[in-house]
Structure formats: structure tokens, C-alpha cells
Amino acid sequence: MPPVQKEDSSLRGVGQSAGDLSAGSTGEAGSIGLEAGAVSASFVITRDYADGLLRLANHDNYLEEYEPADLITGVQGLRYRAVMDEDVRAMWAAAARDGINLVANSAYRSKEHQSRLWNNGVATHGRAWAEQWLARPGHSEHQLGLAIDFSISASFGRTAAGIWLRENSWRYGFILRYTEENRAVTGINAEPWHFRYVGRRNAWLYSSSGVGSLEEFLGV
Numbered sequence: 581m582p583p584v585q586k587e588d589s590s591l592r593g594v595g596q597s598a599g600d601l602s603a604g605s606t607g608e609a610g611s612i613g614l615e616a617g618a619v620s621a622s623f624v625i626t627r628d629y630a631d632g633l634l635r636l637a638n639h640d641n642y643l644e645e646y647e648p649a650d651l652i653t654g655v656q657g658l659r660y661r662a663v664m665d666e667d668v669r670a671m672w673a674a675a676a677r678d679g680i681n682l683v684a685n686s687a688y689r690s691k692e693h694q695s696r697l698w699n700n701g702v703a704t705h706g707r708a709w710a711e712q713w714l715a716r717p718g719h720s721e722h723q724l725g726l727a728i729d730f731s732i733s734a735s736f737g738r739t740a741a742g743i744w745l746r747e748n749s750w751r752y753g754f755i756l757r758y759t760e761e762n763r764a765v766t767g768i769n770a771e772p773w774h775f776r777y778v779g780r781r782n783a784w785l786y787s788s789s790g791v792g793s794l795e796e797f798l799g800v
């Protein structure tokens with residue numbers, strides 16, 4: 581792991597550095613190491629709103645008619661923001677080196693596209709279902725052009741690709757956005773296939789801090 585870097589923003593993040601839990605650990609030192617090693621120093625996160633990598637889209641944050649200005653067609657014909665292209669390609673290559681063939685399902689979706697999904701979901705399964713499984717139009721991370729869905733299946737998290745992404749995607753700027761543990765915060769059911777790009781520095785801070793959700797990371 582790289583050393584903790586203090587960022588230049590004046591905004592403070594919450595959470596704790598994972599610290600070096602193995603430092604000096606012998607026998608009972610596990611718990612001691614946790615107390616001594618789990619540094620409580622709060623870090624300063626980069627709220628890079630200039631390129632919007634930490635822009636929050638959830639039930640409470642409406643994106644209105646936002647459309648990314650730098651959408652491209654990248655890996656596997658996916659549409660996503662140019663700002664993440666280099667990291668996306670690096671992630672695909674790294675997975676391939678580990679014998680993992682990443683196959684994505686979708687990335688950018690317009691507000692109109694999300695409207696169709698929402699309306700179909702409500703019509704087919706009812707509103708309660710839609711609210712647990714779908715972002716409302718204007719509330720989806722896919723509208724940001726920063727989210728990638730891999731195979732949409734509840735079992736994806738148990739596949740080699742799902743496990744690899746969960747363990748390694750932070751190196752390329754991604755976080756697993758919706759988990760069983762953060763459902764109460766996000767209001768969205770666990771989605772082991774949905775990864776959100778926040779940039780490498782933010783993803784490292786996120787994963788090393790132990791926060792459970794982007795909402796918590798942003799302190800909202």
C-alpha cells in the first residue's frame with residue numbers, strides 16, 4: 581500500500597486510516613495492533629468537483645439534465661467519460677494478466693434511458709420494487725458517465741471477475757458502490773456488479789479508510 585497522502589483540499593473527510601494492522605503483531609497483538617495501528621487521523625479528501633469525480637447521485641441528489649461533456653466510446657463499446665479511459669483500460673489489462681476476462685454490461689445512460697428503465701420497472705414489478713432496485717430518472721450514477729455495470733446477476737459477486745473487481749478495482753479508481761452493508765445508507769439493494777469511478781486517489785482513500793459508502797466518505 582502506498583503511504584497516506586495528505587490532500588490539498590480544505591475539506592475534511594471522515595473515517596480512519598487502515599493503518600498497518602500487522603505492525604509488531606504477535607499472538608495477542610491482533611487486537612492491540614488494531615488499537616495502536618488503526619490510526620484515527622482523519623484524512624483530507626479531494627473533492628474534485630472540477631471534473632465531478634465525486635459528484636453524488638442518489639435518492640436525495642438530483643442531477644437534473646446533466647450530461648457529461650467528455651463522453652467517449654471506449655472499452656467494449658461502452659460509453660463513459662474520457663477522464664477515466666486510461667484507468668479503465670489499465671484495469672481491463674490488469675484483470676487479463678490475472679486470467680480474468682472482464683465483460684461489462686453498460687456504462688453511461690442518459691436521463692431519458694433511465695426514465696424508460698424506471699417506467700418499465702414500475703409497470704412490471706411495481707413501485708416498491710423499482711425503488712429498491714433502480715435509481716429514479718435524474719438520480720443514477722450512470723447518468724454521470726462514471727459507473728460501469730458488469731454482468732447483472734446477484735451471483736456476480738461470487739464469480740472470479742466479481743471477486744477480482746472487489747479486491748482490485750480501487751487500484752484503477754473504482755469503488756464498489758452498493759453493498760449489503762450500506763443498503764440503509766444508499767437505499768439501493770446490493771449490486772455486486774456496479775462499480776463507480778472516483779479517480780485513483782479517491783478510490784485509494786476510500787478503500788483504505790474503511791468507510792462503508794460514498795455518502796459516508798463525503799460526510800453527507
Ligand SMILES: [Zn+2]
Nearest residue numbers: 727728729774
Ligand atoms: Zn449500475
